[in-house]
């Protein structure tokens with residue numbers, strides 16, 4: 214049976230690369246996108262019988278339940294959830310800006326928890342449910358005082374392990390992906406050259422590999438560095 218995969222933030226960057234890769238490989242897709250009317254032609258041209266473009270904005274308190282409902286209405290099942298949407302702001306430990314911290318906690322930590330809570334009944338039913346959380350190496354280290362993003366990603370990594378334990382008996386497998394800088398809008402402004410960064414297509418290849426693993430294997434966490442960062446050490 215063809216599997217149905219939900220991907221948040223699928224209009225650009227890593228999410229879009231994953232969407233295109235999974236589409237090429239025959240998956241049915243439910244793409245959560247802040248503004249589905251403004252997507253690029255390559256996403257817009259995908260076969261609408263196989264792809265749902267659904268509005269998903271974490272600012273809307275009903276965003277998660279509405280997206281899940283629309284997915285079930287179209288495909289009647291969910292086999293995988295890629296919690297990918299995220300934001301990156303530079304928030305220093307001494308900054309008096311809780312609003313910025315709350316924004317990152319909402320998008321990066323709490324929204325994936327809400328989505329997972331609502332998707333889990335369907336993922337359990339799948340028998341081969343998969344959750345892939347786009348965490349970050351910022352969940353593994355704090356190398357300066359700009360800690361806001363790391364706080365949100367440390368929390369997300371903790372939640373990812375809890376997701377794994379919550380549904381391990383039901384065939385659901387969960388992986389936290391923890392990459393260094395990936396060549397997307399989020400990272401490229403910090404680099405003069407981007408060819409040595411991890412490319413979003415490489416992340417998409419890893420996601421495809423994870424989705425194709427049997428239930429007998431679990432990779433709870435996968436860290437990957439890029440050559441650019443290696444050169445700094």
Ligand SMILES: NC(=O)c1ccc[n+]([C@@H]2O[C@H](COP(=O)([O-])OP(=O)(O)OC[C@H]3O[C@@H](n4cnc5c(N)ncnc54)[C@H](OP(=O)(O)O)[C@@H]3O)[C@@H](O)[C@H]2O)c1
Nearest residue numbers: 222226227247270271297298299347349394395397399400
């Ligand atoms: N790039 C990196 O170096 C890197 C490294 C490690 C981990 N990550 C993580 O990987 C994930 C994807 O990052 P990326 O590099 O692809 O970033 P990106 O190019 O900036 O894309 C971010 C995606 O998240 C969506 N998004 C942001 N705020 C949202 C909200 N409030 N509601 C719904 N969607 C929202 C964006 O939608 P709009 O287009 O509407 O803004 C966009 O689709 C993030 O979780 C990020 O933290 C990135």
